[in-house]
Amino acid sequence: MTLWPVRTLFCALLLMPVMVWAEVCAEDNMGQQLCLPEPAKRIATLSPGATELAFAAGAGDKVVAVVNYSDYPEAARKLPLVGNHTRIDLEALLALKPDLVITWRTGNPPAQMEMLRALGLPMFAIEPRTFEGVSKVIEQLSILAGTEQEGFAEAERFRKGISLIAEQYRDAEPLPVFYQVWQTPLMTINDNHLIGKVIRLCGGANVFGDMPRLVPRISAEVVLEADPHAIITGSVEGAEDNQLDRWQSYTGMTAVAKNNLFFVPASPISRPTPRLLEASRDICQRLDVARERE
Known part of the structure; x- marks a missing residue:
C-alpha cells in the first residue's frame, strides 16, 4: 500500500472545499431582528399561513413541525403536527428540536410564545398585511433558511403578478x-x-x-x-x-x-x-x- 508523504497530504487537505456559514439576520413583522449563527435546518411553523410561506421561501424540506390545517402544499400534510395555531403542544414541539420557530403575530397564544422564548428558541413572528409584505416575508424567511435563490425568485414572481393585475384593472x-x-x-x-x-x-x-x-x-x-x-x-x-x-x-x-x-x-x-x-x-x-x- 502506497502512503502519501505527510507534506502532500497536508496540501491536499488545504485544497478541499470547506463549508463555512456566516451569521444570517432578518427582521420580522414586529420589527424584531433575529440573527442565527447559520441558516436554519429544522423549522417549526405555527400557523397554516406560516407553513405556506416557508415552502414558498424554498425551505419546505427544512420544516419539521406544523399545526393543524397546514394543508398546502401537499407535502405539508405529511409533516408532524404540534397542535393548532391557538394551542401548541409544547412537549411535541420541543422533542423535534427546531432551530427556528416561525410564529403568527396575532394568532399564537402569547403565554406559550413567551415560554418558548424563555427556553431560548429562535422566534420569528410574521403576519403580512400588504402585497409587498407577502413578498418581503418570503425573502426574509429565505435568508434565515439559506434558500435565497428560490425565495427571492418566488417573491419577485408574486410582485410582478400583482403589478400586472393592478395595471389591467387600473x-x-x-x-x-x-x-x-x-x-x-x-x-x-x-x-x-x-x-x-x-x-x-x-x-x-x-x-x-x-x-x-x-x-x-x-x-x-x-x-x-x-x-x-x-x-x-x-x-x-x-x-x-x-x-x-x-x-x-x-x-x-x-x-x-x-x-x-x-x-x-x-x-x-x-x-x-x-x-x-x-x-x-x-x-x-x-x-x-x-x-x-x-
Whole structure:
C-alpha cells in the first residue's frame, strides 16, 4: 500500500472545499431582528399561513413541525403536527428540536410564545398585511433558511403578478362589493384587510371598507342599505354551498337581482401567501362578470 508523504497530504487537505456559514439576520413583522449563527435546518411553523410561506421561501424540506390545517402544499400534510395555531403542544414541539420557530403575530397564544422564548428558541413572528409584505416575508424567511435563490425568485414572481393585475384593472369601473367572511355571526372585512386590498386591486369598491375594525360584525340591515352589486364569499374549492342563501329572498338588492352571488376558494383568499395571486385573479374574473351584467 502506497502512503502519501505527510507534506502532500497536508496540501491536499488545504485544497478541499470547506463549508463555512456566516451569521444570517432578518427582521420580522414586529420589527424584531433575529440573527442565527447559520441558516436554519429544522423549522417549526405555527400557523397554516406560516407553513405556506416557508415552502414558498424554498425551505419546505427544512420544516419539521406544523399545526393543524397546514394543508398546502401537499407535502405539508405529511409533516408532524404540534397542535393548532391557538394551542401548541409544547412537549411535541420541543422533542423535534427546531432551530427556528416561525410564529403568527396575532394568532399564537402569547403565554406559550413567551415560554418558548424563555427556553431560548429562535422566534420569528410574521403576519403580512400588504402585497409587498407577502413578498418581503418570503425573502426574509429565505435568508434565515439559506434558500435565497428560490425565495427571492418566488417573491419577485408574486410582485410582478400583482403589478400586472393592478395595471389591467387600473381604469376599471368601480363596482360596489360585499365580501362575506362568515354568515353567523355575519362578518366582513375593511379596506385594511388583505381581502379588501384584493377587491380594490380588481376595481371593486368594498361597501364596508371604511369600518374601523379589520373584521367587523355587521347586520343584514346594513348590507341591504349598502346595496352591493356583487356579494362574494369563500367556500371549499369555490363550490357553491348554502352560505349566501339568506340573500336570495332580498330580491330588491342589486347583487341578487343581477345574480351576482359568487363563491371563490376559501384557502387562497384567506391566507397572506403567494396563492393570493390566484385568489385575486378569481375575484377579478367574478367582478368582470358582474360588470357585464350592469
